[in-house]
Amino acid sequence: MNQSPSPYSRILVTGAAGQLGRDICRQLNIRLPEVEVVAASRKELDLTSEREIHEVISTLQPGMVINCAAYTAVDAAEDHLADAELINTKAPGWIGSACRKIGARVIHISTDYVFEGNAPSPRTENDETAPLNIYGKTKLAGEQELLRAQPESLILRSSWLYAAHGHNFVQTMLRLGREKDSLRVVDDQISSPTYTLDLANAIISILTTENWTSGIFHFSNAGETSWCRFAMEIMRFSELDCKIIPTTTKEFGAKASRPLYSKLDCTKLKRVFHIESRHWQEALVECLAEIKKKDLNHG
Numbered sequence: 001m002n003q004s005p006s007p008y009s010r011i012l013v014t015g016a017a018g019q020l021g022r023d024i025c026r027q028l029n030i031r032l033p034e035v036e037v038v039a040a041s042r043k044e045l046d047l048t049s050e051r052e053i054h055e056v057i058s059t060l061q062p063g064m065v066i067n068c069a070a071y072t073a074v075d076a077a078e079d080h081l082a083d084a085e086l087i088n089t090k091a092p093g094w095i096g097s098a099c100r101k102i103g104a105r106v107i108h109i110s111t112d113y114v115f116e117g118n119a120p121s122p123r124t125e126n127d128e129t130a131p132l133n134i135y136g137k138t139k140l141a142g143e144q145e146l147l148r149a150q151p152e153s154l155i156l157r158s159s160w161l162y163a164a165h166g167h168n169f170v171q172t173m174l175r176l177g178r179e180k181d182s183l184r185v186v187d188d189q190i191s192s193p194t195y196t197l198d199l200a201n202a203i204i205s206i207l208t209t210e211n212w213t214s215g216i217f218h219f220s221n222a223g224e225t226s227w228c229r230f231a232m233e234i235m236r237f238s239e240l241d242c243k244i245i246p247t248t249t250k251e252f253g254a255k256a257s258r259p260l261y262s263k264l265d266c267t268k269l270k271r272v273f274h275i276e277s278r279h280w281q282e283a284l285v286e287c288l289a290e291i292k293k294k295d296l297n298h299g
Ligand SMILES: NC(=O)c1ccc[n+]([C@@H]2O[C@H](COP(=O)([O-])OP(=O)(O)OC[C@H]3O[C@@H](n4cnc5c(N)ncnc54)[C@H](OP(=O)(O)O)[C@@H]3O)[C@@H](O)[C@H]2O)c1
Pocket: 014, 015, 016, 017, 018, 019, 020, 021, 041, 042, 043, 045, 046, 047, 048, 067, 068, 069, 070, 071, 072, 087, 109, 110, 111, 112, 139, 157, 158, 159, 160, 161, 162, 166
């Protein structure tokens, strides 16, 4: 990988208290100690305010903004269109225009849920988008708003994020796996679980690469699986005696529709930035070890 020191002396991270935001801030501090990292959670920068976004960005004058904030509650978004729109669509556009004014670049995170999920092969950046739910629709519109406001932006779509902290599928399965003897988990939705630490490291590799390239890219851990097989691996690696029973999307009956096959093709990222991802099972083992370490430390 052709990596050099960061060309940015100050980087603003929005949504810094979220799963990805926390890992990005931590990895930036470890890997790029020369960079001043401004970690802004909702308390420091509320993205529902266009005025606040412009004020904070023009005061701080960061060279780069990494936007990790989003309305991520996929089912709740179905009933809260206005909130989801504000954070997922309008805010990226406002961040883009504030950055364009001061010549700053933006890295923004998007989702595999921009795809309909009916195609049989991994989706590339050029494939047609057709989101099935409000979350996906507002995220797709956010990509467009951002690129319109600041063409010097890079959008990284990822899938099925989990971290060693925060609320996510892995943490939920560990909790339920300790409480229950069996669990029904959807087996007909396929994509790639992605460890936020790996996504954070990919983002840092992008921003330290000598040749900046804007546009849309895909990043996820390698391989593909269903939620059900993902849950089985979480139980197996954690030695939890909870039986995972396959069910269907229809039987499960979540409020929001979800794509059945939304694996992302990540070859563009490899070609342009020489970034490769490890297999999702290897990343999962590392995340589970990290969670175990934290649990032991907290008695
Ligand atoms: N989670 C996934 O499976 C997944 C999959 C693909 C892509 N993505 C994308 O990856 C990115 C990171 O996701 P994540 O999983 O790290 O999400 P997350 O853990 O839900 O974090 C999102 C953060 O955004 C913050 N936020 C929400 N509204 C805000 C506002 N008005 N002003 C400022 N901050 C606000 C939240 O703050 P509060 O804690 O105060 O609400 C939260 O800390 C997002 O763009 C998401 O769309 C996620």
